[in-house]
Amino acid sequence: MHILILGGTTEARALAGLLHGRFRVTSSLAGRVASPRLPAGEVRIGGFGGVDGLVDWMAGHAVDAVIDATHPFADRISFNAARAAATAHVPLLALRRPGWVPVTGDDWRPVASLEEAARTLDGLGDRVFLTTGRMGLAAFADCPQWFLVRSVDAPDTAGPARTELLLDRGPFTLEGEREVLARHRIDVVVTKDSGGAATAPKLRAAREAGLPVVVVRRPPVPAGVTTAASPEEAAAWAAARPGASRAR
Numbered sequence: 001m002h003i004l005i006l007g008g009t010t011e012a013r014a015l016a017g018l019l020h021g022r023f024r025v026t027s028s029l030a031g032r033v034a035s036p037r038l039p040a041g042e043v044r045i046g047g048f049g050g051v052d053g054l055v056d057w058m059a060g061h062a063v064d065a066v067i068d069a070t071h072p073f074a075d076r077i078s079f080n081a082a083r084a085a086a087t088a089h090v091p092l093l094a095l096r097r098p099g100w101v102p103v104t105g106d107d108w109r110p111v112a113s114l115e116e117a118a119r120t121l122d123g124l125g126d127r128v129f130l131t132t133g134r135m136g137l138a139a140f141a142d143c144p145q146w147f148l149v150r151s152v153d154a155p156d157t158a159g160p161a162r163t164e165l166l167l168d169r170g171p172f173t174l175e176g177e178r179e180v181l182a183r184h185r186i187d188v189v190v191t192k193d194s195g196g197a198a199t200a201p202k203l204r205a206a207r208e209a210g211l212p213v214v215v216v217r218r219p220p221v222p223a224g225v226t227t228a229a230s231p232e233e234a235a236a237w238a239a240a241r242p243g244a245s246r247a248r
């Protein structure tokens with residue numbers, strides 16, 4: 001049985017580790033990060049060329065099941081996966097780690113988009129810690145505030161005029177996040193509701209410092225797609241596929 005994992009997340013790498021050796025596993029990465037952490041098993045890098053390209057790739061590589069373990073905000077590839085899987089009659093599972101939930105003391109400002117996040121910053125202070133990734137920077141281009149932009153690789157699109165870049169990759173520690181907020185005298189944090197432990201310490205650090213956090217809500221999983229919340233649950237789904245017992 002050949003399983004295609006659409007990856008680019010910690011959970012996708014964990015899942016590849018769980019399935020490797022039991023099935024033929026290919027992880028697909030978009031190619032956004034210059035030196036990605038590679039999962040176990042086979043790896044391919046780069047877009048497929050839309051829905052049709054993904055359908056062709058699955059047929060050409062005899063894919064028996066697809067697990068969309070992409071980031072909760074990578075909605076185009078998730079939509080393409082849903083369309084391609086339906087067209088090719090290949091079973092699809094979406095692995096989505098649970099979103100974050102506010103606790104007592106949190107001052108969260110939920111918004112629907114990066115654009116709304118940019119508008120919401122008005123009146124929340126001048127020094128913004130922006131952790132939404134380099135791809136959506138353009139949404140903040142007209143903001144007058146000063147931004148500490150943290151991303152894995154340097155942005156290649158224009159962002160806000162007053163910006164300092166912090167190149168770093170999670171997992172982050174609570175101590176480290178406290179230090180970032182204090183050293184840069186941050187007034188407000190902006191994040192996507194990515195979920196997971198690797199980038200959660202900034203939320204606690206913001207709570208401790210009494211800072212507001214603008215939280216961009218997740219796009220929905222495509223209609224009709226079954227979901228799993230953990231790599232273990234996704235591995236169990238794969239093991240329950242017809243033909244899984246014939247897997248190598």
Ligand code: NAP
Nearest residue numbers: 007008028029030047048049050070071073074075076077
């Ligand atoms: P996206 O907007 O949903 O997808 C844009 C295009 O990139 C897709 O149409 C597809 O190109 C290609 N693509 C995306 N993920 C792919 C994958 N795993 N394998 C092959 N092609 C892929 O994606 P995105 O938000 O730019 O995210 C890109 C990657 O970064 C994803 O793998 C995601 O897991 C990871 N990531 C995203 C975020 C985030 O906040 N969005 C955060 C952390 C990690 P074609 O149409 O040509 O196939």
